[in-house]
Amino acid sequence: MPDPAKPSLAFTSASPAASSSHSSSNLRLSQISTQIAPMAATAFDASTVPQAPEDALFGLMAAYRRDTDSNKVDLGIGAYRDDNAKPWVLPVVKKADEILRKDPDLNHEYLPIAGLPDFTSASQKLVLGGDSPALKEKRVTSLQTISGTGAVHLGALFLAKFYKTNTERTAYFSDPTWPNHFQIFSNVGLQHKTYPYFSKKTKGLDFDGMTSAIESAPEGSIIVLHACAHNPTGVDATQDQWKKLAGLIRKKKHFPFFDTAYQGFASGDLAQDGWAIRYFVEQGFELCIAQSYAKNFGLYGERAGCFHFVTSPASDAQEVVTRVASQLAILQRSEISNPPAYGARIASTVLNNPELFKEWEANLREMSGRIKEMRSALRSKLEELGTPGTWNHITDQIGMFSFTGLTEEQVLKLREDSHVYMTKNGRISMAGLNTHNVEYFAKAVDKAVRATQ
Numbered sequence: 001m002p003d004p005a006k007p008s009l010a011f012t013s014a015s016p017a018a019s020s021s022h023s024s025s026n027l028r029l030s031q032i033s034t035q036i037a038p039m040a041a042t043a044f045d046a047s048t049v050p051q052a053p054e055d056a057l058f059g060l061m062a063a064y065r066r067d068t069d070s071n072k073v074d075l076g077i078g079a080y081r082d083d084n085a086k087p088w089v090l091p092v093v094k095k096a097d098e099i100l101r102k103d104p105d106l107n108h109e110y111l112p113i114a115g116l117p118d119f120t121s122a123s124q125k126l127v128l129g130g131d132s133p134a135l136k137e138k139r140v141t142s143l144q145t146i147s148g149t150g151a152v153h154l155g156a157l158f159l160a161k162f163y164k165t166n167t168e169r170t171a172y173f174s175d176p177t178w179p180n181h182f183q184i185f186s187n188v189g190l191q192h193k194t195y196p197y198f199s200k201k202t203k204g205l206d207f208d209g210m211t212s213a214i215e216s217a218p219e220g221s222i223i224v225l226h227a228c229a230h231n232p233t234g235v236d237a238t239q240d241q242w243k244k245l246a247g248l249i250r251k252k253k254h255f256p257f258f259d260t261a262y263q264g265f266a267s268g269d270l271a272q273d274g275w276a277i278r279y280f281v282e283q284g285f286e287l288c289i290a291q292s293y294a295k296n297f298g299l300y301g302e303r304a305g306c307f308h309f310v311t312s313p314a315s316d317a318q319e320v321v322t323r324v325a326s327q328l329a330i331l332q333r334s335e336i337s338n339p340p341a342y343g344a345r346i347a348s349t350v351l352n353n354p355e356l357f358k359e360w361e362a363n364l365r366e367m368s369g370r371i372k373e374m375r376s377a378l379r380s381k382l383e384e385l386g387t388p389g390t391w392n393h394i395t396d397q398i399g400m401f402s403f404t405g406l407t408e409e410q411v412l413k414l415r416e417d418s419h420v421y422m423t424k425n426g427r428i429s430m431a432g433l434n435t436h437n438v439e440y441f442a443k444a445v446d447k448a449v450r451a452t453q
């Protein structure tokens, strides 16, 4: 019996009817041959594309969401929460949003490659100060980016392509740092190393370790610096220490790359949180700045940020900036074409309106003030409980995060016994604490510390 599933391979007729049946048979034949000899299943088997680990922070968020305990506490993600543990839309952002919605001329056209000009110029003034010598001398070029991450990436990509000062081309990060620094710089093909930063003993800055590593790095290395409210430790250099660092970086002809994700959010004072960058610029450094508006405007998901390149004062400074800007525009065009409009419009509306700007400063003080209150409350509750160890670092540290000094074992115990979620390195997002849960958290820490003595 012939198999009905098998096509007949005998084509003998040449009549038109036969010819059409001929071509449909050919089609059927080619369909079947595809089934007989399937395409290779994938070009991306496990040896070429191994399973990557889940992003630690986003994994932690998912675990928190799955937990059904009513006392659960989220101290993982770096996003501001109000006293009821809810996300906070800044009142000034709501106002700016209203203004934008009512604007009859607003449309959804593309922004220029470098972004919204009013936004980038206001961002320059914010980070450098309105009277910055670099702005007066037109030594700055800026591009709107996909928040701070995009700004770090654009800067790293630019350096990977064009920074040829030494053969090593290594970026130095603080140990520890925001973990994304590692992947961003290695994705663009730059090497990276770390310099000591956090002293486990004092839970403060290991300034000697930091300076000696920067001193021994090959001349012309890229030194990545957190401008303020260091993530994850909450430990910043003092102004005196920044001055010493600047001297050392100048001596070694290193290239400073500032990451500023918390201006105004750390101390509540924009100038104070911008001091280190402004000092380096006054000293005449050529440098990069990656600026984020995620935290200080609460525009996390809107991805508003800015990348700035500042060149040193020199007779050809404007020409340098023009050339650099032209290359940055090509990099930006090939990656995102042009940046998203909404977040930048919100920030720009506020930054360019003196009244709204003042309101924004008040909103910043409210956020940083609540965090400072939580620092004091946590410290005093731990001290009241007599929890073994010292807890002054909780109030000495600044910004969104505190590096508690809790061990991985204690962190896991806190998660299992008390439903408290924090990263394994002992970092807590202070914004996750509030008047309703700070005591619960302090007691949970006390229990975990005593149980692991």
Ligand SMILES: Cc1ncc(COP(=O)(O)O)c(C=O)c1O
Pocket (backbone or CB within 6 Å): 078, 146, 147, 148, 149, 150, 152, 178, 226, 231, 259, 260, 261, 292, 293, 294, 300, 305
């Ligand atoms: C040090 C540092 N740099 C950059 C960023 C970038 O954040 P985003 O891309 O959300 O602006 C963050 C966010 O946590 C950060 O802490």
